[in-house]
Every structure is written in structure tokens, then in C-alpha cells.
Amino acid sequence: MNRYKRHTFLIVLIAPSGGGKSTILRRLIERRPDIAYSVSSTTRAPRVGEVDGRDYVFLSREEFTRRREQGQFFETAEVHGNLYGTSRVFIRERLDEGRHVVLDIDVQGADAIVNGGLPVVTVFLMPPGHEVLKQRLHTRGADSDETIALRLRNAHGEVARAHDFNYLVINDDLDEAVNEVLAIVRAEENRISRYESLEETFWR
Amino acid sequence: MNRYKRHTFLIVLIAPSGGGKSTILRRLIERRPDIAYSVSSTTRAPRVGEVDGRDYVFLSREEFTRRREQGQFFETAEVHGNLYGTSRVFIRERLDEGRHVVLDIDVQGADAIVNGGLPVVTVFLMPPGHEVLKQRLHTRGADSDETIALRLRNAHGEVARAHDFNYLVINDDLDEAVNEVLAIVRAEENRISRYESLEETFWR
Numbered sequence: 001m002n003r004y005k006r007h008t009f010l011i012v013l014i015a016p017s018g019g020g021k022s023t024i025l026r027r028l029i030e031r032r033p034d035i036a037y038s039v040s041s042t043t044r045a046p047r048v049g050e051v052d053g054r055d056y057v058f059l060s061r062e063e064f065t066r067r068r069e070q071g072q073f074f075e076t077a078e079v080h081g082n083l084y085g086t087s088r089v090f091i092r093e094r095l096d097e098g099r100h101v102v103l104d105i106d107v108q109g110a111d112a113i114v115n116g117g118l119p120v121v122t123v124f125l126m127p128p129g130h131e132v133l134k135q136r137l138h139t140r141g142a143d144s145d146e147t148i149a150l151r152l153r154n155a156h157g158e159v160a161r162a163h164d165f166n167y168l169v170i171n172d173d174l175d176e177a178v179n180e181v182l183a184i185v186r187a188e189e190n191r192i193s194r195y196e197s198l199e200e201t202f203w204r
Numbered sequence: 205m206n207r208y209k210r211h212t213f214l215i216v217l218i219a220p221s222g223g224g225k226s227t228i229l230r231r232l233i234e235r236r237p238d239i240a241y242s243v244s245s246t247t248r249a250p251r252v253g254e255v256d257g258r259d260y261v262f263l264s265r266e267e268f269t270r271r272r273e274q275g276q277f278f279e280t281a282e283v284h285g286n287l288y289g290t291s292r293v294f295i296r297e298r299l300d301e302g303r304h305v306v307l308d309i310d311v312q313g314a315d316a317i318v319n320g321g322l323p324v325v326t327v328f329l330m331p332p333g334h335e336v337l338k339q340r341l342h343t344r345g346a347d348s349d350e351t352i353a354l355r356l357r358n359a360h361g362e363v364a365r366a367h368d369f370n371y372l373v374i375n376d377d378l379d380e381a382v383n384e385v386l387a388i389v390r391a392e393e394n395r396i397s398r399y400e401s402l403e404e405t406f407w408r
Contacts, residue, residue, distance in 0.1 A: 130407055159406050167394045180394055187391030190371045190384055202363050203334055
């Protein structure tokens, strides 16, 4: 196995709010600590338990704008009034180290990554249905009723966009969903296009 | 999960002789008994332990030719002087039942399946290098030195064709290789193109 050199890639997890993205991402990294997590920068306020530099790089709107103007972000997006950005330098460095990089990104942000010229695998995480999504948003307790109503309206457009991505994982059972994502990563590592110098290595 | 209907597909395992195809295929079916095995028809003599109707449908050359003329085969190929064929009816019935169908086929036969108009996932199983392949062919003891030399010469062309297939699994450790194939099947089940009536189901 070790003899064969394989290209690494970006893994983009996309989900409507309440798709269980953050939890699945955390579990993915636990099971595959060789995969690097692309820590996003954001202007939104930290939620309880979130740590600066681990969950997000929390920036003032001024600092975010300054970095954006310097071209430090691979992409930026505004979601529910907050700015989010993906660090270009961070991703390049990890890929060069031979590590995959996983990104936690919104539907709007995914397009810029997909069109960014790097090998990308996109996984859309979806709750099993709209009723479950609604329940989860209420249970999470992070949003006002008004914000939940907005997120549900947004979900309409987001689910309609699922067909633009490579994979769909239904997040019904969490352990199951994590295993599906792990299988996707493993399969993608075995895609023929990942292998470099295949024949040379075989006959060497 | 059950709410979402997904299309099934063909899984074609391709390998140079000595790639460990038969063993990996047997283990795949053990772990995923819902996957149907496409039993090939052949004019070659049974090897020790092979059972008619389970490993192959063993046919005389006359009977094989008659069936081929009737269009009963999805594809046929001649390998090392023996005829092999894949039953068209068998595959259609299993797919219609909602089962994937796995095929054990030679590099020559794979093209016909890939171009046959059904959804196909192709996996090339490869020994880690040509030295290991040579050892395995000798250890198996099924072939004369002359046949082994022929198989090794054929491997040159077969490995060169690896890039025509979707996935490459290096069969270094057997358990590992089986897990890679299982991950590929699982990932392919989650490909967005497998899902039918996605949005209708989500909002229902």
C-alpha cells in the first residue's frame, strides 16, 4: 500500500442547518485524525462551548474585511448576516503535507471551493425529512422561532441544490451517517485518478 | 433511510490473474449477502472445489455457442482459449429486485459491461507489484510455468488499462482489500445520482 503515492483532496460537508454537520465533522476527525480540519474564520459571535481557533477563528467585521482584501480567503460568504471565510494558505499547506482537508461550509460557500481548482469531494448531509429538521432546530435551542422559520425556508433551496454535489448522506442515525462519510473518504482514496505513477510503481 | 429509494448498480471486479479476485468476491458476498453474484458461464474445465452453478455454469463449447447465438449473454469473451459469458436475464432480474449485482470478469469482458447501458462501478484489484503477482501464481499451483509466463505477459497490458476503471484497490492485505471494496459499494450507494425522487421524499 505504502509504495503507491496518492493525491489528497478536499472533503466538503454541506448541510442545511440542523443537518448534523458539526457533530459528524467532529466524529470524522476523531476516527481519521490524519484528516485536517479547515478552521473557518467568521464574524458571528461564539456559541456556548465554542473555542476560538478550534471551532472558528472569530474575527471582528473590520479584521475580516481587511483579510479578505488581502486575498487571504479561498472563499467568503455571508450567511444570516454573518461573514464566513476559508483560509487559502491553510488548505494548501495541509494538502502539500499529504493530508486531506475537510471543510464545514454552507451551500453558498461550496460553489467557490468546487470551482477553486483543487480536487474536491462534496457530501451533502441531509436530515431524513423536513419534520425532523424542524424538530432538531427547536431542540438545539440556538435560534429564535423567527430564525428557525428562516432556516426552514432556506432549506427548500438547499435541498433542491443537493444534485449539484457528489454524495448524499441521510443523517437519520448519527453513527451510521459517520460511517457513510468514512466509507466515502475511503472509496475516494481508491479512485483511479488519485494514483500517481501507477504502472512505474507496479513494475519497479 | 428506508424512505429514500435508490437505484442499484453493477459492481465489476477486474484483476490480472493472481489479483485475488475470487477470494475478495467471496468475502464481499459473505459480508453483504444482499448483493447478488452474477454466475458466469464458461467452457473451461472446473478446478478442484468449484461447483457448477455456484462458481460457474460449466458448459460444453457447443452449448455455449448455441446460447450465444440466441443472445442469452450480456457479453462473451475468450480468455486463454476458453469462452466466458455473462447472462443478460440473470442481471436484469436481480437489479429489478433492488439488488446490486457483482461480476467476476476479465479485463477484456469489462468493456462490454461498461458499455452495456446499465449503471456500473468498476474496481480494478491489483497485487502490490509484479514480484508478488509472480509468487502468487506459483503458490496457487493451478497453472503450468508456461501459462504463468503468459499470464505475467498479459498483466503488462492489464495494468496499463487500470486507468479505464473507476477504482483501484491494491490487494496487499486481504482483509484490508475486502474492506476497501465494501467502502466503495457503500460510497457508491450514496452517490447523488442513485437517489430517486429526492426532494419529493424530503418534503413529504
